[in-house]
Structures are given as C-alpha cells and as structure tokens.
Amino acid sequence: MSEGKRFPLSLDSLGKQSKSAQVATPQTATRNVALGTEQRARPASDQARPMSMVSDAVRQAMVGRVARQGVRDEKVLAAMLAVPRHLFLEPGLASQAYIDASLPIGHHQTISQPYIVARMIEVMRANRNGGLLNRVLEIGTGCGYQAAVLSRVATEVYSVERIKALHELARANLRPMRIPNIRLHYGDGMLGFPRVAPFDGIILAAAGMEVPQTLLEQLTIGGRLVAPVGARHQVLQLIERVGNDEWKTATLEDCHFVPLRPGTAG
Numbered sequence: 001m002s003e004g005k006r007f008p009l010s011l012d013s014l015g016k017q018s019k020s021a022q023v024a025t026p027q028t029a030t031r032n033v034a035l036g037t038e039q040r041a042r043p044a045s046d047q048a049r050p051m052s053m054v055s056d057a058v059r060q061a062m063v064g065r066v067a068r069q070g071v072r073d074e075k076v077l078a079a080m081l082a083v084p085r086h087l088f089l090e091p092g093l094a095s096q097a098y099i100d101a102s103l104p105i106g107h108h109q110t111i112s113q114p115y116i117v118a119r120m121i122e123v124m125r126a127n128r129n130g131g132l133l134n135r136v137l138e139i140g141t142g143c144g145y146q147a148a149v150l151s152r153v154a155t156e157v158y159s160v161e162r163i164k165a166l167h168e169l170a171r172a173n174l175r176p177m178r179i180p181n182i183r184l185h186y187g188d189g190m191l192g193f194p195r196v197a198p199f200d201g202i203i204l205a206a207a208g209m210e211v212p213q214t215l216l217e218q219l220t221i222g223g224r225l226v227a228p229v230g231a232r233h234q235v236l237q238l239i240e241r242v243g244n245d246e247w248k249t250a251t252l253e254d255c256h257f258v259p260l261r262p263g264t265a266g
C-alpha cells in the first residue's frame with residue numbers, strides 16, 4: 001500500500017490523539033449510548049440541515065479519496081457515500097469523522113479507517129457470484145459503522161461484538177437509522193455465529209494470530225473471509241472456501257487493527 005507511511009495510524013498515535021481530544025475514557029461508550037438516543041429525539045431543526053449538507057460534502061471528499069487509494073467497486077463507494085460516518089462518533093470527534101484514520105470509540109477500541117472498511121468489503125464482494133452476498137458476518141461490531149456499510153451490499157448482515165457496552169453503543173447508533181437487515185449479537189466472534197451459518201462473506205475487524213478454523217467452516221463454498229492477521233506486523237488476508245475441505249489463502253496488504261480477543265467482556 002503506497003499510503004503505508006501515512007496510515008493506518010499506530011495505536012500509539014491513536015492514544016495521543018485521543019488523549020488530546022480527551023475522549024478515550026472507559027465511559028465514552030456509555031455516554032454515547034445516551035447521546036445516540038438524544039440524536040434520535042432531536043427534531044430536524046434549522047441547525048440540522050446545514051450540518052447535514054456539510055457532512056454530505058466532506059463524505060463525498062472521503063469517498064473520492066478512498067477511490068484514489070484504489071477502491072474501484074462502485075457499489076462499495078456508493079455505500080460509503082450513503083452512511084453518515086459522523087453519527088457513529090461522539091460529538092467531540094464528529095468533525096474528524098471523514099479524515100482517513102481510525103478514531104477512538106472507547107474501551108480501547110476504534111472505528112476503522114474508511115479506506116480499510118471499503119477495501120475489505122470490496123475484496124469480499126469480488127466473489128464468483130458477481131458480488132452477490134446473501135448473508136454476511138462481521139466480527140467486531142464496535143460502533144456499528146462497518147455493519148451499516150455492509151447493510152448496503154448484503155441481504156442480511158450479522159455482526160458480533162464481545163464488549164457489552166460497545167454492542168449497546170452500536171445498537172444506539174444504528175437504531176435511528178432504521179436499517180432493517182442488520183442483526184447485532186453480543187458474544188465471542190471467534191466462535192462465529194453457527195446458528196445462522198453459512199455465510200457468503202465474513203469480515204474480521206480485529207486481528208488474531210490466525211483465523212479460527214470454526215470461522216472457515218462457516219463459509220459457503222465460494223464464500224470469502226477477509227481478516228487482518230498478525231500482532232505488531234499485520235497483513236490483510238483473503239481466504240476463499242473453494243471446496244468442502246479446501247480453502248485458498250491470499251495475502252493482500254499491510255494493515256493495522258485492534259487485537260481479536262477470546263471470550264466476552266461484560
């Protein structure tokens with residue numbers, strides 16, 4: 001990735017950023033749950049309209065940048081254009097929502113950088129079915145942003161989060177958007193979601209040392225899993241299920257994600 005020097009940001013730099021913005025407190029998500037409800041209750045006031053016009057313009061600029069960084073899939077770019085990323089951040093950070101960086105969402109977690117969100121979905125869509133995705137699974141809901149983008153390219157989106165407060169934050173963020181095809185689940189995503197498997201696509205928003213075999217078993221034949229793999233040095237991997245007991249792996253590019261962790265955190 002030619003942009004490797006500029007991003008993804010290291011977790012250290014995120015820490016600094018969040019400290020100066022004074023947002024990365026454990027209370028952030030809880031506070032946001034309340035803010036999310038307020039947002040919904042707020043009427044379309046005189047203030048809201050100019051704000052949304054501004055965000056449309058900056059979102060357009062963000063999508064232009066993502067396209068210049070190499071994402072070609074029009075459907076993915078359209079989805080990125082449609083989802084109001086600033087509504088997934090707490091108000092103090094909303095003005096930074098469209099910069100090309102991951103940003104803190106509380107609980108030492110981040111909303112992923114726009115480029116990598118788009119890239120992962122593009123790779124997942126490049127399947128043998130011409131991009132048709134019936135059921136997809138996201139592991140690591142975080143604030144719910146990527147799930148919202150996914151809801152525009154797949155018929156059904158299932159997203160699992162292991163931190164209860166973030167699961168609830170995503171719920172609060174998504175509720176006012178009334179997206180009918182997202183199902184959020186609180187649990188350990190390393191186990192996948194066997195009750196609704198198989199999936200045409202699986203995206204991991206957190207990096208493990210390897211992709212759990214359980215997840216590979218939950219792909220349809222022809223299904224594609226996209227995941228960051230590694231610790232300090234991470235690479236984006238694409239694993240396609242090519243047969244009942246056969247998977248094909250490709251390493252795509254460097255990336256930087258928060259770690260995938262087992263179990264749940266209440």
Ligand code: SAH
Pocket residue numbers: 109110111112139140141142143144145146147160161162163166187188189190205206258259260261262263
């Ligand atoms: N998808 C988010 C990114 C969230 S960051 C976005 O749209 O920006 C990654 C998330 O993965 C964190 O919230 C973290 O708590 C979660 N996570 C890590 N390990 C997990 C696991 N085993 N199961 C479910 N979620 C996990």
